[in-house]
Amino acid sequence: DADVTQTPRNRITKTGKRIMLECSQTKGHDRMYWYRQDPGLGLRLIYYSFDVKDINKGEISDGYSVSRQAQAKFSLSLESAIPNQTALYFCATESSAGPYEQYFGPGTRLTVT
Amino acid sequence: SQKIEQNSEALNIQEGKTATLTCNYTNYSPAYLQWYRQDPGRGPVFLLLIRENEKEKRKERLKVTFDTTLKQSLFHITASQPADSATYLCARVYNQGGKLIFGQGTELSVKP
Numbered sequence: 001d002a003d004v005t006q007t008p009r010n011r012i013t014k015t016g017k018r019i020m021l022e023c024s025q026t027k028g029h030d031r032m033y034w035y036r037q038d039p040g041l042g043l044r045l046i047y048y049s050f051d052v053k054d055i056n057k058g059e060i061s062d063g064y065s066v067s068r069q070a071q072a073k074f075s076l077s078l079e080s081a082i083p084n085q086t087a088l089y090f091c092a093t094e095s096s097a098g099p100y101e102q103y104f105g106p107g108t109r110l111t112v113t
Numbered sequence: 114s115q116k117i118e119q120n121s122e123a124l125n126i127q128e129g130k131t132a133t134l135t136c137n138y139t140n141y142s143p144a145y146l147q148w149y150r151q152d153p154g155r156g157p158v159f160l161l162l163i164r165e166n167e168k169e170k171r172k173e174r175l176k177v178t179f180d181t182t183l184k185q186s187l188f189h190i191t192a193s194q195p196a197d198s199a200t201y202l203c204a205r206v207y208n209q210g211g212k213l214i215f216g217q218g219t220e221l222s223v224k225p
Contacts, residue, residue, distance in 0.1 A: 004156075031211055040121070042202065042217035043157070050211060058212070090156050094211065101147065102213065104156030 003027045004105040006091050012111045013081050021076045021108050023091030031094040032074040033102065034058075034066060036087040043090065049074055050096065081112045115140050117205050119216035126193060127224055134188040134219045136203030142181045143205040148188050151200045151218065160201075161188075193223045 004025045013019050023032065034046040045058030047066040055066060063085060067075045078085055088109050092102040116139045126132050136146065145164045149157035163170045163179045163186065170177045176189040190197050200220045204213040 033212075035215075040217060043215040045212060045214075048212060088154075092156075096211075099162060100145065100206070100211075101159035101162060102157075103159070107154070107156050109154075 002106065004091060004093055004103050006089075006105040006108050008108060009106065010109045012113065014113055015082055017081050019078045019081055019110070021078075021089055021091075021110070023074045023076070023105055025072050025091075025093045025103075025105075027093050027095075027103060028071075029093035029095045029103070030071060031096055032068065033092040033094070034064075034074065034076045035090045035092065036060070036085075037090060037107075038087050046076065046089075078110075078112075081110075083112045086110060086112050115143075115205065115207065115214055117203060117214050117216040119201075119203050119219045121217055121219070123220040123222060125222045125224065128194060130193055132190040132193045132197070132221055132223070134201050134203075134221065136186040136188065136216055138184050138186075138205050142184065143207075145206055146177075146179060146186045147204045147206075147213065148175075148177055148186075149202040149204065151202055153200075157202055190221075193221075195223050195225050197221060198223050 007022045033048045035043040049068045065077045091105040094102045118137045147162045148160045151157040161177045163177045174191045178187045200218040202218045203216040
């Protein structure tokens with residue numbers, strides 16, 4: 001089984017809808033991250049969490065919110081989806097004990113029409 | 114602001130040659146740089162980490178250098194193979210911990 005899983009893998013939704021993307025990990029890592037990837041723009045950090053009680057905004061947090069339900073689960077919500085949130089979304093985990101490599105999930109392809 | 118830049122043009126090379134990818138950063142040198150491989154539609158996969166006080170790091174056919182004077186890291190794949198075709202991402206750590214800033218990636222294509 002994969003160490004980092006994301007659901008759904010693909011999602012098409014309409015403008016104005018609320019949508020939640022979920023991430024689960026079995027690596028036992030304390031740190032978790034949400035990124036979005038757009039063609040030509042690379043990976044951009046949306047939110048990150050260094051432990052269950054620690055949530056921080058990243059580079060592009062407007063229009064998004066997160067919830068760290070447990071050490072193994074980190075969810076990303078789009079409160080009211082808009083077309084420019086169409087992108088590939090990745091969750092990643094990392095251990096604060098090092099060696100500081102991040103492990104990525106398979107991604108969720110989100111389309112907002 | 115801290116930036117990290119990679120050559121956005123695709124790199125095309127012949128099988129067996131050495132591929133060299135460039136990553137440039139601005140402002141102060143990060144404590145470490147990382148390199149990831151990403152295949153189309155999939156999540157990035159960690160390859161190598163090089164610390165500020167290391168000049169060079171190797172792993173099998175991969176070699177990474179870190180030049181704090183030039184503010185640059187080079188990523189080499191020797192004896193390249195078509196299976197090495199992918200996009201390679203460079204990332205710098207933000208300040209001392211955790212957050213990474215990624216470059217936009219360089220697409221490598223190795224032709225047989």
